[in-house]
């Protein structure tokens with residue numbers, strides 16, 4: 001399978017890169033090398049559940065974090081034949097050069113028409129740490145039960161992420177892919193919808209290989225979510241072909257809780273949240 005071959009190629013490249021690093025660091029202490037490798041436990045506890053950790057670590061004998069693996073699969077998909085949205089050219093979908101507000105200067109989160117908003121133009125205060133929203137969790141549980149009735153076993157593998165966690169995650173992606181590319185799929189700290197406690201990354205149980213990957217969109221679970229999530233209060237936040245509006249590539253797994261009424265209105269409008277709110 002192409003993906004597997006690419007993964008092998010990627011792994012080969014990774015080992016070459018690691019080999020080069022080891023050579024470069026030959027004179028340095030082992031401590032430098034372990035700093036290069038991220039602690040899987042740390043990453044997994046923050047972004048993924050323990051069950052996912054186990055299954056992925058069994059499949060990989062390398063000291064890599066689970067989200068590196070997942071993101072690498074995503075990038076591999078995109079490199080080949082997945083439709084790629086053009087990088088945003090519109091000034092509204094990139095980080096402003098001279099922002100009026102920053103996570104460091106902002107005191108309160110911003111609501112537009114009573115909707116808490118987090119995107120590249122509307123950061124959250126760095127100290128804003130509400131945790132996972134209980135109403136969103138209850139709605140998710142209801143949706144999960146309904147999906148199970150329909151034969152699909154959903155897993156919310158990443159929900160609330162703190163400012164500090166997002167800092168680590170984003171910095172790592174910048175190291176791996178460069179800032180321009182990282183900005184297309186990972187939020188800078190203070191700009192992530194996951195910090196609101198209302199963003200849910202959803203996958204299918206037992207299909208970890210599709211988590212946070214382009215390939216999720218072709219699963220039955222993704223199709224069920226795309227058609228039904230609004231009935232439980234969630235919208236597909238970053239739809240295909242809307243990178244120039246949302247600032248992010250298509251993420252078939254990322255859902256935002258809005259409540260049933262608003263989610264249904266946004267779904268029926270066919271608009272992104274930004275368009276619907278007129279921002």
Ligand SMILES: [Zn+2]
Nearest residue numbers: 199200201254
């Ligand atoms: Zn997400």
